[in-house]
Amino acid sequence: MKTTERPAFAQLLTDVLAYYRQDASRFVLDLWWNACEAFDLDQIRKAIQAHATDPEHGKFAPKVSDVVRVLQGTATDRAALAWGKTLEAMQTVGSYTDVVFDDPAIHAAVEDLGGWVKLCRCDLKELGFMQHRFTEAHRAYVGRGRFEYPRRLVGDRSPDLEYEKRGLPAPKPALIGDADRCAAVYQGGNAGGKTAITFKSVAQLAVRRPMELPA
Template sequence: MQTDQLDDFIALLTDVMAYYGKHTSSFMIDVWWGACQKFDYEQVAKAMQHHATDPDRGQFAPKVADIIRVLDGTTTDRAALAWGKVLDVMSRVGAYTDVVFDDPAIHAAVEDLGGWPKVCRTELKELSFLQHRFQEAHRAYTGRGQFDYPRRLAGDRSPDHDYERRGLPLPAPAVVGDQKRAALVYQGGGGTGKSNIHFVSLQVLGNGLLASPVRRLEAA
């Protein structure tokens, strides 16, 4: 959830607790927000409803652990759905086209797997292993909440500067899923999704002077 959804979240939590005859407090809201912020508002609302209708646990007011238990299952389902979306686009769009999904965790996970062209060219016998790696990465990023990711998954085409040098517009990417959410993904991206690598001397490393690297390499 984004910070601007805090009021909606407080209203949701207040309504849920009122259903059980409970009151909310500032401390309670802080604890719940800290635990649930990494999930989508819609996911949290559905998890609250799931708890309320649970024959065993639903007779008691939900604790944070109850909702997180439900949401952890939700992230597994979401990862499976995300893989299905990726698999579909791999066959329909292919390795040569830039792609912007409506889920930043897809961008981060695909980048971890070597990038869009490499994923698209995975041999059929390797798809099961690729699916496992993708879903593990997707769940990890979804659980983290905030992370760096590339704003688009670059296809196997000429680099941007070739188009700019010739005065040509960049090829239009394939936008997958909800266009408004995909636009937000594009606007919020920018990092490579990979860890920066720094080369420093042993003396600098030993002295803790990492603010003065000898040479720095950032994954492109």
Template sequence: MRESELEGFRDLLTDVMAYYGKDCSEFMLTVWWEALHSFEMEQISSSLRRHATDPDRGRFAPRVADIIKVLQGTTTDRAALAWGKVLGAMSSVGAYTDVVFDDPAIHAAIEDLGGWPKVCRTETAELSYLQHRFQEAHRAYTERGQFEYMRRLPGDRSPDHEYLSHGLKLPRPALVGAREKAIAVLQNGNAGGKTLISSLPAHAMHLLANATGQELQA
């Protein structure tokens, strides 16, 4: 959550505690905020509803540890779904094409694993181990909430400067997942990281934003 969402979070927690006939003190708000601010408001709201409708736990007011337990399960599920996107793109996009996923945590996790070409060239026998490492990293980044990530994952192609020095446009990256979210990942990420890459020039960003049919549904 962002700082601007604090009041909305206060209202949500106050309503939940009122449902159980309890007050929401400033101390309670501070503890809950510090414990949950790395998650998204929608995730927290959904987890509170799940707690309230649980036949056993729902009879009692939630403690922050109860909701964290539910949220950790949520991030595990998201990591598994993210791996499905990566696995699909490994075969449909391949190591030679730049790729932009619709989830920044995927970018951060893949960079930790050595980059897009290395991930694509993983031997079949090693995929299970790669999946475990990816999902652990993805879950950690998701729980952290804020982190730096590459705006695009570079494929094993000629460097950007070779295109630009010949007056050629950079090849468009493949968009994986929801197109609008993938473009947001591209626009909000950085051009650095463990492997330095140059940012897309303005004309390439314009072409990408107006491209149609470029996204891939993994």
């Protein structure tokens, strides 16, 4: 969802909880927003309706986990779908183009496998092993909730600086999936990789935190 949709989301949730004779406190609204922000407002409406019309679970007010479960499916299902999307991009886009997926967990999982180029160029006999590692990593990142990831998966191309020297724009990355979500993934990621890395000399470290020797 976009930030501008938060009032509509809050009103939707307030109406739903009122149906179940519950109040929507600020804490509750914030909790729901943080859990559902990655989804479309229309998807959330449908998920809540699916819960409300469920003969067994619909008798009780929906919890965040109920709606997220409907939206995401199980972690195993989502990881399998993510691998299918990644495999299709490997075959259609290839290793020479930067890519941005609409799922940040794909970026983090691909980075764990050595990056976009390495994954695209792995041997067919390694593909089953790569799939297993990818789905395991994807499930782990989804379960973590918040994690670092590269804003784009870099292809085997010339650096941006080479294009700048020639007065040419750097090639745009291929967007895989929903364009708005791809933009959100790009904006939320790190420029250099999953983890920001800096270098300092030993002398600088010693000045800030003197080394303590054992007695």
